[in-house]
Amino acid sequence: MIIARDTKDVAMTxxxxxxxxxxxxxxxxxSKIKKILRQIGIDSSIIRRVxxxxxxxxxxxxxxxxxxxIEVLIKSDNIEIFVEDVGPGIEDISLAMQKGxxxxxxxxxxxGFGAGMGLPNMEKCSDAFHIESKVGEYTAIKMTFNL
Amino acid sequence: xxxxxxAELLECEVIVGEEFLDREVKFAFGSDLMSDVLAYTxxxxxxxxxxxxxxxxxxxxxxxxKSIVFVRGKSPTDDIINMAKEDDMLLLRTEHTMYSxxxxxxxxxxxxxxx
Numbered sequence: 001m002i003i004a005r006d007t008k009d010v011a012m013t014x015x016x017x018x019x020x021x022x023x024x025x026x027x028x029x030x031s032k033i034k035k036i037l038r039q040i041g042i043d044s045s046i047i048r049r050v051x052x053x054x055x056x057x058x059x060x061x062x063x064x065x066x067x068x069x070i071e072v073l074i075k076s077d078n079i080e081i082f083v084e085d086v087g088p089g090i091e092d093i094s095l096a097m098q099k100g101x102x103x104x105x106x107x108x109x110x111x112g113f114g115a116g117m118g119l120p121n122m123e124k125c126s127d128a129f130h131i132e133s134k135v136g137e138y139t140a141i142k143m144t145f146n147l
Numbered sequence: 148x149x150x151x152x153x154a155e156l157l158e159c160e161v162i163v164g165e166e167f168l169d170r171e172v173k174f175a176f177g178s179d180l181m182s183d184v185l186a187y188t189x190x191x192x193x194x195x196x197x198x199x200x201x202x203x204x205x206x207x208x209x210x211x212x213k214s215i216v217f218v219r220g221k222s223p224t225d226d227i228i229n230m231a232k233e234d235d236m237l238l239l240r241t242e243h244t245m246y247s248x249x250x251x252x253x254x255x256x257x258x259x260x261x262x
Contacts, residue, residue: 027205034209044211051209052185059202112198115182124186 002084002140003130005073012040012074018061018085023111026062029070030055033081040074042147050079050145053125056118057083057141063108064088065139078127079145089135097123097131148172148257150214150237153193156251157216157241163228164237170214174260177218177249181206187262188212195248197221204230213237218245 007013014036016029034051042050054070061068061083068085090096096103097119104114123129126143133139151168154161161168176188177195184194184206193214196203199221207215214237217223223231223238231238241248253259 024201027202027209031205031208048190048211055205055209056182056185111200112179112181112202115180117182117186121182121186 002138003082003132003142005071005080005082007073009075009077010073011076012036013072015069015071017069018058018065018067020062020065020067023062026059027055030058033070033072036072037074037079042079046079046145046147049125050081053122053143053145054081054083056121057081057143059113060118061085063104063113068139077147079147081126081143081145082141083143084140085138087137087139089137090131090133090139091135093131093133148252148255150193150239152255153214153216153252153257154239156255157239157243157248159216159239159241162217162223162238162240163232164214164235167213167235167237170237172214173258175249175252175257176260177245179245185210187260189260192260193257195245195252197245199223199227201227201230203227204234204236207236208234215239216241216248218243218248 037047065085066087071082073080099120100116102114102116108114127146128144130142150170172193174192179198197219216239220242
């Protein structure tokens with residue numbers, strides 16, 4: 001765990017491992033989180049933003065990282081999504097946040113990803129976006145969605 | 148525009164979801180880049196794409212996009228079709244290229260989205 005969790009007022013929490021071997025299974029965690037939010041009656045426009053941001057994050061972990069996990073904390077006034085991986089880390093975060101900048105391989109681009117919109121999309125969709133990274137160690141993201 | 152009309156205009160084959168042809172959409176978005184679809188698509192949009200892998204279905208599921216037209220005659224595999232079935236999606240296929248399909252729908256009044 002890299003970013004500290006504030007577990008006060010947490011109604012529900014769930015954690016998902018993201019596989020980096022089987023790209024075709026990427027998106028399963030986001031899909032499950034979306035279904036949970038729907039079941040508990042969260043407003044559909046908020047679900048949409050959470051789904052887009054979480055899916056972009058999950059794809060990033062699958063494509064770029066050495067392994068990671070996604071944790072959702074559902075509180076009474078917001079939803080927090082934590083995405084943390086075990087490397088390789090991002091050298092220049094401001095560059096990574098630029099629209100169109102991507103380090104995706106040719107194989108990944110052939111699958112329709114690597115347009116360089118992931119991190120900017122995540123920031124756009126969330127009400128608060130925090131990212132930190134250490135090269136060779138981790139990248140950690142926290143996204144907050146107000147209810 | 149109803150999906151039934153889109154299917155006629157583009158001379159589509161219905162791959163799965165025939166019961167959903169009376170669905171209506173307000174916009175169309177044509178792209179082979181899933182990150183652009185995630186960034187720019189509104190709701191009530193039909194997706195035109197030549198990308199044929201299961202991440203297309205996953206992307207559509209995240210955005211509540213229920214209708215997809217595969218252009219350039221692309222054919223999804225059975226596991227893609229099954230994923231789409233689980234989410235009540237309508238999958239169509241046309242032999243038209245992205246450019247022609249977009250042009251046909253646009254001239255018939257289906258709007259695009261702005262970014």
